[in-house]
Amino acid sequence: MTTEENGRYNEEALYSKSVRAGKRTYFFDVRSTRGGDYYLTITESKKRFTEDGKFSYEKHKVFLYKEDFEKFTENFTDAIDFIKKNAPVVETATENTGSNVSFEDLGK
Numbered sequence: 001m002t003t004e005e006n007g008r009y010n011e012e013a014l015y016s017k018s019v020r021a022g023k024r025t026y027f028f029d030v031r032s033t034r035g036g037d038y039y040l041t042i043t044e045s046k047k048r049f050t051e052d053g054k055f056s057y058e059k060h061k062v063f064l065y066k067e068d069f070e071k072f073t074e075n076f077t078d079a080i081d082f083i084k085k086n087a088p089v090v091e092t093a094t095e096n097t098g099s100n101v102s103f104e105d106l107g108k
Contacts, residue, residue, distance in 0.1 A: 012031075013029040013030060013031055014030045014031060014032060014038070015028075015029065015030035016028070016029045016030075017029075023046055023047065024044055024045065024046045025044075025045045025046075026042065026043065026044055026045075027041075027042070027043040027045065028040065028041075028042055029041045029043070037065075037066070038066060039063060039064060039065045039066065040063075040064040040065075040069075041061055041062065041063055041064070042061070042062045042064065043059055043060070043061045043062075044059065044060045044061075045057050045058070045059045046058050046059075
């Protein structure tokens with residue numbers, strides 16, 4: 001719920017879910033406007049290190065209001081479908097690096 005503190009509104013999440021994805025964490029939070037209408041915030045958070053070894057979090061936030069949910073969902077789904085169908089296959093560090101050397105070959 002939204003409470004007023006020192007003339008500002010404290011926006012507590014009514015619902016919150018986080019997703020860790022590699023070096024990033026995504027937060028999905030449902031909040032309420034002063035008028036009681038719900039909206040969604042999507043926050044990307046990434047830990048950044050400075051040269052002296054200290055760190056901070058770099059955050060990017062998107063506010064999504066319910067009148068935009070349908071258009072957002074439709075276009076988000078279309079973009080993901082396009083990527084799944086058209087993106088080139090890229091090997092990641094956890095996949096085989098392409099070496100065809102077997103353990104038996106190493107002893108020869």
